[in-house]
Amino acid sequence: MSGVRVSVGTRKGAFVLSSDAKRERWEVSGPHFAGWEIYHMKGSPVDPNRLYASQSSSWFGQIIQRSDDGGKTWHQPGTPPGEPTTAPDGTPKGESNKFVYDTSPETGKPLTTHQWYDGTAHPWEFKRVWHLESSLTDPDTVYAGVEDAALFRSTDGAQSWQELAGLRGHGSGDKWAPGAGGMCLHTILLDPSNRERMFVAISSAGAFRSDDSGKTWRPINRGLHSLYIPDPTAEIGHCVHRIAMHRSRPGVLFMQKHWDVMRSDDGGESWQEVSGNLPTDFGFVIDVHAHEPNTIYVVPIKSDSEHFPPDGKLRVYRSRTGGNEWEALTKGLPQSDCYVNVLRDAMAVDSLDQCGVYFGTTGGQVYASADAGDSWAPIVRDLPPVVSVEVQVLP
Amino acid sequence: MIRITLPAHLRKLAQVDEEVRLDVKGPVTQRSVLDALETRYPMLRGTIRDHVTQQRRAFVRFFACGEDLSHELPDAPLPDPVATGAAPFMIVGAIAGG
Numbered sequence: 001m002s003g004v005r006v007s008v009g010t011r012k013g014a015f016v017l018s019s020d021a022k023r024e025r026w027e028v029s030g031p032h033f034a035g036w037e038i039y040h041m042k043g044s045p046v047d048p049n050r051l052y053a054s055q056s057s058s059w060f061g062q063i064i065q066r067s068d069d070g071g072k073t074w075h076q077p078g079t080p081p082g083e084p085t086t087a088p089d090g091t092p093k094g095e096s097n098k099f100v101y102d103t104s105p106e107t108g109k110p111l112t113t114h115q116w117y118d119g120t121a122h123p124w125e126f127k128r129v130w131h132l133e134s135s136l137t138d139p140d141t142v143y144a145g146v147e148d149a150a151l152f153r154s155t156d157g158a159q160s161w162q163e164l165a166g167l168r169g170h171g172s173g174d175k176w177a178p179g180a181g182g183m184c185l186h187t188i189l190l191d192p193s194n195r196e197r198m199f200v201a202i203s204s205a206g207a208f209r210s211d212d213s214g215k216t217w218r219p220i221n222r223g224l225h226s227l228y229i230p231d232p233t234a235e236i237g238h239c240v241h242r243i244a245m246h247r248s249r250p251g252v253l254f255m256q257k258h259w260d261v262m263r264s265d266d267g268g269e270s271w272q273e274v275s276g277n278l279p280t281d282f283g284f285v286i287d288v289h290a291h292e293p294n295t296i297y298v299v300p301i302k303s304d305s306e307h308f309p310p311d312g313k314l315r316v317y318r319s320r321t322g323g324n325e326w327e328a329l330t331k332g333l334p335q336s337d338c339y340v341n342v343l344r345d346a347m348a349v350d351s352l353d354q355c356g357v358y359f360g361t362t363g364g365q366v367y368a369s370a371d372a373g374d375s376w377a378p379i380v381r382d383l384p385p386v387v388s389v390e391v392q393v394l395p
Numbered sequence: 396m397i398r399i400t401l402p403a404h405l406r407k408l409a410q411v412d413e414e415v416r417l418d419v420k421g422p423v424t425q426r427s428v429l430d431a432l433e434t435r436y437p438m439l440r441g442t443i444r445d446h447v448t449q450q451r452r453a454f455v456r457f458f459a460c461g462e463d464l465s466h467e468l469p470d471a472p473l474p475d476p477v478a479t480g481a482a483p484f485m486i487v488g489a490i491a492g493g
Contacts, residue, residue, distance in 0.1 A: 035404060059454040059488045060404055060442040076408070079437040097441045 003394040004350055005070070006358055007051065008366055009038035012384035014053060016071045019379075021352055023370040026379045032074065033065065040345055040388040042132040047139040048394050052158055054129035054144070062128050064096040064144075064158050070394075077158045094159030099126045099144070099152055102165035111168050114148065115177040124148045124168070131345060133188035137195070145185030149176060149202040151214065164214040167200065172219060172236045179204040179239050179258075186344055187243050191250040199253065199268060204239035207255065209268050220268030224257060241284045242344045246293035254296050254323070256286040256344075261298055263323050274323020279310050285347035289372060290355040294322040297349075297357060297373060299342040307362075308339035316359070318373050332376035333367065340365070345388035352393055360386025397428055398483040405443070405486070409436040414483055423478035425457060426469040443486060454489040 006017040013031030032038075036055045044050040049070040055063040066077040078096035087093055101124050103112065116122035127147040135141035140157040150168050152161040167173075167185075176183060184203055191197035198214060201207045206221040219235050229237040239258035246252065255262040255271065260281050262271040275281035280300045289295035296319050302310045309315060313336065316329040340363035350356035357373050360366045364383040367376045399415040406412065417431045426449075433440045444451050449469070451457070456465040460474045460482050476482035 057404065059402070059452065060408075061445075061452060062441070063408065063438075076438045083437065093437075095437065095440055095446070097438075098446045100447055 002352070004352070004356065005043070005048075005392045005394055006348075006366065006368070006379070007041035007043065007053075007071070007388075007390045007392070008360055008380075008383065008386055009040050009053070009345075009388035010360075010364070010384040010386050011037050014038040014041060014055075015380070015383060017366065017379050023352075023356055023368060026368075028380055029071070031384075032071070033063075036063070037128075038387065039129060040131050040390070042134050042142070042390055043392045044134040044139040044142075045136055048392050050134070050139040050157075052132045052134065052142050054132055056128040062097050062099065062126070064129070066096075066158050077156075078160070094156065096154075096158050096160065099129070099146055099150075099161050100163070101126065101150060101168070102163040104165075111173050113174060114183065115175055117178065119177075121174070124150070126150075127182065130184045130186045131188055133190060136190050136192055143188050143190075143198075145188050145200060147182045147184035148178070149183045149185040149205060151185055151188070151200055153214065164210075166210070166215050167208060167217045170208075170217040170219075172205070175236060176202065176205040177237070187240070189243060189245055189250075189253075191245075192247045193250050197250070197267070199243060199245075201240040201243050201255075203241065204237065204258070206236050206238040207240050207243055207253075207268055220264075221271070222269065223264075223271030223273075224262065225260070225273075226258065228258070242286050244286050244288050244296070246288040249293040252293065252322070254286050254288060256283050256298055258282065258304060261286065261323060274319070276319070276324035276326055278317055278326050279315075283342075284344040285342050285359060287347045287349055287357070289357075290349045290351040291353075292320070292355075292372075295320045295372070296322065297347065298326075299347070299359065301341060307341040312337050312339060314338040314340065314361075316357070316369075316373055316376075329369075329373045329376070331374065332369075338363075343387055346386050348389050348391040350391045350393050356391065358389050358391055360389045362386065396480045397423060397431070397477065398480055399428065399432055400483045400485045402486065402488040404488070405439060408438050408442065411436075416480075422470075423473050424470050425464065425467065425473065428473065428477075428484055456487050456489070458485040458487055459483065 008015040013034040015030035039054045041053040051067040053065040065074045078094040113121035131145040133143040144152040151164045187201035189199040224238045243255045251267045253264040261275045263274045314333045317326040340361035347359040355372045357369045362385040
């Protein structure tokens, strides 16, 4: 029988939650990398034992970890201890925690600044990896979305990283500005039907698309309306919190923006609001049912200053119509005195016949539904604040 | 033989239990000690000083012989007891506070 592995990143370490396909009894392992912030863990879709983890700290910076055995053991995939860090010809060997912005003349536009909070020019400074996205076809190829916002790629199993500098250099990068949480590239979507197409989202710049494997990029924010920027319909400057797609219909995108839930039916060329009857359209997560491309999930949060559910009731909202018409899913979730948040990378779905939905909270709970959201139960209740949740179905 | 003490998180990354002992060629300075440390333990590159600028990370400080050496020039000689191995070069992470 197949099983499920839920990889949970928290403020103080990583946890791996495992179950058989019934998803009733869970084993919890961890904390892995105790004491470190684990922004994200991601498994390869073509090799379920290959996992990548982003481990970071304000003290010691960014570490990339890799597991080749499904999370039992981990290693930093750069140069092993005791080996020289340069090859005999002088070229540097793998340094898995080295993320250096591309300022080479070959990129054409070696940007050196973006906008700071006060509108002044500020140099790009690498801080951490927010999101890792494994290639759909090659376990050794993985993408990293980083703060300050940029996209990196490794083709050697995360031993070394190169920036896809066409994103920062496409023309608007010098106008990007951070939100209060930093200027992060937090979403990477790879189109399963077109290997050259990919989408990213940046807070607070917006969404961007490449149609040539990440070489060149353009903003795809037409239709977004953000009252917190001087021009509410500007080409960039929108605080996109998360975008999601269904692999069978990659031209349809769903977005949870700072405020507003949005939908695009043309690969991001234009967006329409589908917030409909949500109690609030602020939130962070959005995800799509594994088998029903028009069924989507969000967790409404009261406001951008009150990062908790309205009325102290933790409710997932599901739309079976691709937006606009939403139903509250409450069975098994706390319906009083609940003031947790659900961060942007903290929801995932599994691909079992009865789609499982998972999300983690800043209160340390990880909730699971084995019936597409109809009912919920906590897998764990008392982890450190949850930053990210990912799911793999194991053979 | 130079002795280096590391914060717990870096000891774990480097997979060492106790203080690190290294031979350093030439003058014993912050730079030469850190270069030797990172050569022996490549996974520590970027964790103590920035990959590109080589600046000490903001929450990391250097001490030896009861002195704060964090703001000394990278090529300034370290105290003789560090150079002879009588005293450790201490790499210290800031207290988390709270």
